[in-house]
Amino acid sequence: MKAEPVAQARLLDLQELDSELERLDHRLHNLPEIAEVAELKQRADALEADLMTSQTKASDIQRHQRKAESDVDQVRTRADRNAKRLDSGAITNAKDLQNLQSEIESLGRRQTELEEVVLEVMEEAETVNADVVRLGEEREAAVAKVTEVTARRDTAAAEIQWDRTRVKQDRERVSGDIPDELMKLYDKLRDQYDGVAAAPLRYGRCNGCKLALSTMELNEIRAAAADEIVRCEDCRRILVRTEESGLNAPVAE
Numbered sequence: 101m102k103a104e105p106v107a108q109a110r111l112l113d114l115q116e117l118d119s120e121l122e123r124l125d126h127r128l129h130n131l132p133e134i135a136e137v138a139e140l141k142q143r144a145d146a147l148e149a150d151l152m153t154s155q156t157k158a159s160d161i162q163r164h165q166r167k168a169e170s171d172v173d174q175v176r177t178r179a180d181r182n183a184k185r186l187d188s189g190a191i192t193n194a195k196d197l198q199n200l201q202s203e204i205e206s207l208g209r210r211q212t213e214l215e216e217v218v219l220e221v222m223e224e225a226e227t228v229n230a231d232v233v234r235l236g237e238e239r240e241a242a243v244a245k246v247t248e249v250t251a252r253r254d255t256a257a258a259e260i261q262w263d264r265t266r267v268k269q270d271r272e273r274v275s276g277d278i279p280d281e282l283m284k285l286y287d288k289l290r291d292q293y294d295g296v297a298a299a300p301l302r303y304g305r306c307n308g309c310k311l312a313l314s315t316m317e318l319n320e321i322r323a324a325a326a327d328e329i330v331r332c333e334d335c336r337r338i339l340v341r342t343e344e345s346g347l348n349a350p351v352a353e
């Protein structure tokens with residue numbers, strides 16, 4: 101294949117732009133904020149789950165507390181009623197009086213027990229309610245952090261997209277200077293060789309694979325016409341001759 105040396109040189113410009121596009125894409129897909137957002141979302145979700153567990157627990161305890169309080173009320177009401185009967189003097193039978201007194205005593209013990217239960221449940225409720233408040237605040241902070249880092253990620257992504265657009269415009273302009281046939285070869289080689297299709301020959305070395313060319317290869321390139329497309333024997337990429345190719349100076353083996 102043949103192409104004017106100027107068109108060959110443009111191939112290096114094109115390669116630089118394509119490599120820049122690849123770097124930008126890599127940066128776009130590997131923004132640290134992407135992993136950070138995922139991590140923060142996970143944390144917010146975990147806090148949300150913990151919060152729901154605590155809220156369920158709090159409402160269970162609330163129900164438990166109401167039940168314990170109503171138990172106390174029932175016993176107290178009964179004890180009050182018995183006390184009134186005792187005070188009224190209506191009961192005169194010694195055995196009945198004794199029974200009533202012993203029931204009042206037993207109700208008093210029961211009330212003390214039930215009041216202890218109420219206190220325990222109230223303490224439990226205090227702990228769980230504090231958990232609900234704390235988890236609610238933590239979740240809110242985590243959600244705010246997700247929003248903040250997401251915004252930072254989007255700003256960084258927009259900046260990269262802006263750079264991509266600019267490089268793509270440059271690429272369009274540069275590719276206009278390159279004959280179609282050479283463009284086809286370039287695109288094919290880029291697919292084949294990790295995105296790098298063209299490399300400068302610099303001081304007797306292929307800049308694509310970084311290997312030094314043999315004297316024989318260099319002699320062949322020296323003998324080739326300037327518009328001949330030369331390929332690296334090792335990596336098969338297009339070798340573009342430059343001022344720094346080292347073709348004029350004798351090359352040390």
Ligand SMILES: [Zn+2]
Pocket residue numbers: 306307308309310311332333334335336337
């Ligand atoms: Zn090479």
